[in-house]
Amino acid sequence: AQSVAQPEDQVNVAEGNPLTVKCTYSVSGNPYLFWYVQYPNRGLQFLLKYITGDNLVKGSYGFEAEFNKSQTSFHLKKPSALVSDSALYFCAVRRTDSWGKLQFGAGTQVVVTP
Amino acid sequence: EAGVTQFPSHSVIEKGQTVTLRCDPISGHDNLYWYRRVMGKEIKFLLHFVKESKQDESGMPNNRFLAERTGGTYSTLKVQPAELEDSGVYFCASSPSGREQFFGPGTRLTVL
Numbered sequence: 001a002q003s004v005a006q007p008e009d010q011v012n013v014a015e016g017n018p019l020t021v022k023c024t025y026s027v028s029g030n031p032y033l034f035w036y037v038q039y040p041n042r043g044l045q046f047l048l049k050y051i052t053g054d055n056l057v058k059g060s061y062g063f064e065a066e067f068n069k070s071q072t073s074f075h076l077k078k079p080s081a082l083v084s085d086s087a088l089y090f091c092a093v094r095r096t097d098s099w100g101k102l103q104f105g106a107g108t109q110v111v112v113t114p
Numbered sequence: 115e116a117g118v119t120q121f122p123s124h125s126v127i128e129k130g131q132t133v134t135l136r137c138d139p140i141s142g143h144d145n146l147y148w149y150r151r152v153m154g155k156e157i158k159f160l161l162h163f164v165k166e167s168k169q170d171e172s173g174m175p176n177n178r179f180l181a182e183r184t185g186g187t188y189s190t191l192k193v194q195p196a197e198l199e200d201s202g203v204y205f206c207a208s209s210p211s212g213r214e215q216f217f218g219p220g221t222r223l224t225v226l
Contacts, residue, residue: 004156032213043118043219044157044205051213090157099169100145100209104157 002027004093006105013112019081021108023091024073033074034092034102035065044090050074061085081112116140118208118218126224132194135221139188139208145169146189147215148181152202160204163189196225 003026013019025031035047048059055067065076074091091105119138127133139146148160160179161171165186174181178197183189193200203222207215 034214036217041219043120044207044217046214046216049214092157099162099164100147100211100213100215101159101162101170101173102147102149102157102215103159104149106156107154 002093002095002103004091004103004105006089006091006108008108009106010109010111013081013110015083015112015114016080019076019078019085019110019112021076021089021091021110022073023075023105024071025091025093026072027093027095027103029096031093031095033065033067034094035059035063035074035076036090036092036104038088038090038107040087047076047089081110083112083114086110086112118206118216120204120206120218120221122221123219124222124224126226127196128226129198130195132192133196133223135191135193135204135206135223137189137191137206137208137218139206140210140216143208143210143216144186145209145211145215146183147207147209148189148191149173149205149207150202151205151220152199157205160191193223196223198225201225 033050036044050067092102121136146163151157159173162169163183180192203220207217209215
């Protein structure tokens, strides 16, 4: 069965420190991988995606993610976190033979303290 | 360019009542998706329209849920009759190609 795992319900980090949000997946084939962020009282906003090519993907707001095929992981990273990065982060995968149906992880709440 | 809009932003209804959620996709996007997040769990796919046709409705939980997209523009998702377990946040997304999806702000449904 396909699954997307975000093993941490919450990640706490001090402002200025590096931020990592973990995601692993179990999907057949070579899926497309995405990160979305939800700020309070807002909808999901697209951060970045991996389709093919370079394993390090750069996205919005200084975020990047590293695709690791052998470990089936797609961890989100930011070198220096900001208080404004506090939000709910979702990892999602899409099978290449689907019509765009996304499968999401349960989400990770990021709390950045001043 | 306007993004995906959803109405209402919040709906509170009693068990057994009917609720209709609306989604207006980005103009020109043929693909429209409905998802929902229940009780802080993962966001789950409900269904996918391509223009006015249902491409995939494998995620619809039961026959109390009815989605339409007349004319291939806006879409509605009706829940009739609503049950307590239907409470959650319902997201709509649209896409021109199915690769990148643009999400609306969601409708928070509370069934009492």
